[in-house]
Amino acid sequence: xxxxxxxxxxxxxxxxxxxxxxxxxxxxxxxxxxxxxxxxxxxxxxxxxxxxxxxxxxxxxxxxxxxxxxxxxxxxxxxxxxxxxxxxxxxxxxxxxxxxxxxxxxxxxxxxxxxxxxxxxxxxxxxxxxxxxxxxxx
Numbered sequence: 011x012x013x014x015x016x017x018x019x020x021x022x023x024x025x026x027x028x029x030x031x032x033x034x035x036x037x038x039x040x041x042x043x044x045x046x047x048x049x050x051x052x053x054x055x056x057x058x059x060x061x062x063x064x065x066x067x068x069x070x071x072x073x074x075x076x077x078x079x080x081x082x083x084x085x086x087x088x089x090x091x092x093x094x095x096x097x098x099x100x101x102x103x104x105x106x107x108x109x110x111x112x113x114x115x116x117x118x119x120x121x122x123x124x125x126x127x128x129x130x131x132x133x134x135x136x137x138x139x140x141x142x143x144x145x146x147x148x
Contacts, residue, residue, distance in 0.1 A: 012075060020074040021086045027070045028090020031063050033102055040106045044114070 038059055042052065067087060071077055 012078060016075055017080075017082060020071070021082050023070055023074045024067070024083050024086025025090035025093065027067055028087040028092075029094040030090075031066065031087070032091045032094030032099065034063070035059070036099060036102050037106050040103060040110050044110050 038055070042055070047055070067083075068077065068079075071079060071083060
């Protein structure tokens with residue numbers, strides 16, 4: 011028989027897991043709105059998100075109470091998601107949107123630098139090749 015204390019600890023863990031899943035879902039929504047993928051990729055990523063969520067729930071459940079899935083576990087996850095969406099979801103969406111914009115800005119700057127280095131290296135290689143070709147003809 012599982013003690014009431016362990017059940018309460020598991021319930022609190024599941025509330026936290028529900029909140030983490032809510033954050034993950036908001037992050038996924040922000041990324042999807044920025045990237046605007048094809049419908050097939052949206053379906054695939056929805057499936058991947060669902061599988062990852064299930065894995066997170068069951069790993070936490072396993073470490074909390076040995077993997078016993080009872081009704082209060084699902085109520086805890088559902089409660090955590092609801093608490094998250096009613097309290098900090100809008101704030102997290104703003105934060106995650108800013109984070110995505112920063113990551114995109116860093117990506118574009120890094121891409122420009124890499125392309126610039128590539129183009130300069132290409133020009134240098136062309137000049138070296140011409141120089142070797144001219145030097146070989148003498």
